Amino acid sequence: MYISASGNPNLRPLSDSRRYLSADDEDWQPTEIESLCMNCYQNGRTRLLLTKVPFFKEIIVSSFSCDECSWSNTEIQSAGRIQEQGVCYTLKVTSKHDLNREVVKMDSATTRIPELEFEIPPFTQKGALSTVEGLLDRAVAGLEQDQAARQEADPEVAGKIHAFLQKLKKLKDVEEAFTVVIEDPSGNSFVENPSAPLKDEALTVSWFRRSVQQEKLLGLRADDEPDDEPLPGDDMDTMRSEVLVFNTNCPECNAPASTNMKLVQIPHFKEAIIMATNCDACGHRTNEVKSGGATEEKGTKITLRITAASDMTRDLLKSETCSVFIPELDFELGMAALCGKFTTVEGLLTDVKDLVVAKNPFVCGDSGDTTRVQKLKEFSEKIDSIIAGQMKAHLVLDDPAGNSYLENVYAPESDPEMTMETYERTFEQNEELGLNDMKTEGYQEDK
Incomplete structure (x- = not known):
């Protein structure tokens, strides 16, 4: 991505008046863009900054403010591509120090607090660069937003939400340990490990394969595409004797590419599947090996x-x-x-x-x-x-x-x-x- 000298995003070829937007540029300052305020429909200003999250990746932080109505809004977007696997962070909060951990929560992520049976579904909030405490404050602000209207329409429901809000606010005192789970099928969310590169005993990170429904929500599959797709090369004899080729997308530039797959025998072990992808558009190469056998009993x-x-x-x-x-x-x-x-x-x-x-x-x-x-x-x-x-x-x-x-x-x-x-x-x-x-x-x- 690059930004013109006048501050307008542009996807045309780079000219002398434009520069690349890069997180490696130490002299880079936030770029201001004049944009429409969706609250009063007057012109406001949006500031864009490409930055790096330690031990993670590049993200784009955008902040909008309107001088006419004083409305403001902030959000983040991943500066990379959707990852090959989804990610789930499970953080055990035991002290107030854990509340200060940096968190990148994308809009596709689901946030859960099992102790309160509380869940924020995906695509109900915009992406944010915050802390664990900031996530709690954001959840409280969202629930308090329509409390006055609920009090008029249904006092009983408003009372239950008020009682729940007190429990949510009390979490910030960390009188008892609680768990925060962030599950993101795009793989672009992040929770800080202050002990990195050493292991964090309070933080568990796991990766998972996306379901068909999650891929449809992320736009990786068409809505009318069938849930089950046959795998190439169901015949094992064919897989052993031939190199199978199937269409895919480049993990670097997302251009159409092809992946070669071959089943090979490793001496004194078992069969393994080797997959290699070469992109003619950007020259990127990647390879991966998967077991060709079943999960062992032990x-x-x-x-x-x-x-x-x-x-x-x-x-x-x-x-x-x-x-x-x-x-x-x-x-x-x-x-x-x-x-x-x-x-x-x-x-x-x-x-x-x-x-x-x-x-x-x-x-x-x-x-x-x-x-x-x-x-x-x-x-x-x-x-x-x-x-x-x-x-x-x-x-x-x-x-x-x-x-x-x-x-x-x-x-x-x-x-x-x-x-x-x-x-x-x-x-x-x-x-x-x-x-x-x-x-x-x-x-x-x-x-």
């Missing part, structure tokens, strides 16, 4: 003791349900943070470094807090030391679905530097994998 935990640089060449399959731990760095990467991929140990560590450091907005611009920048620099140096074989460490792959793999260079003998153990999944892990409600037998009895 979860798998693989621990590799890295002792030399030669360990970096081990082949590795990380499924999208696999978490990565490096105990020596007190580092944990949750499932779906990195897509499924078939790479090496060095490739995985490099991806971790890029995700946490290279693509982190804390290292540049106004977000470059000195303390955090230093921590990230030290983390990067330790990763480099592990890759170079100068620092011994443990790499732990924990996959509750049992679909991850790490090469045993001593096969078929046991590997002295690697341990592999299986374990029974917990109820919560089965819930994340969608196994608790899955029924594969006994249908005739139900009928």
